[in-house]
Amino acid sequence: MKSLILVTSPPACGKTYVSKSIAKRLDHVVYLDKDTLIVLSKQIFKVANQEYNRSSDFFEENIRDYEYYAVLDLAFEALEYEDNVLINAPFTREIRDPAYVADLRAKLAKIGARLVIIWVETSPETCHRRMIERNSSRDTWKLEHWDEYISRCNFNMPTDIGEVHVFKNNDGAEFDQSLEDIAKLLN
16 A cells, blocks of 8 residues: 655654655655755745744745645655655644544545654754754744744644654664664555
8 A cells, every 4th residue: 555654743853864764764755855845935935025934924824834735745646656655744733633634544545545644752852952953044033932932842742633653763772763663664
């Protein structure tokens, strides 16, 4: 059966490293990273004469959801040609919405695919450290307003949406065991 694999969590939990590690363990996979669309988002901020702030009302109203629509459209198209599509993206709101997840599962079932949700579990302290280390412009506002930003993040695994697989990513031993567990699940 074909699979759409969502690797999700708040920013800086290690989704990219985890996602790429999982993708390398699969034989037939298309890897999609929502962050690849950031170049388009930056251009939207620029032409709209808005400060580049991915936590702003402007981003929420004009960009955020469209990035998700685009990456999902790419994923569904890729599933026509490949067995597994892995999306690396927070999906923080979407995977907490049982109706959204049920609708996505139903759409996938129509094309003979299943939804696999992987939640990357990482502590807020580890995320803060990683965000500082990666030194990305997408995190500038978050780091400058850390207390406000982190108060809006939910580090709890989503519930009420069906099966969710946890990938523990606070240290190397957790990572190694989780990678083995997820690889067995997907192969």
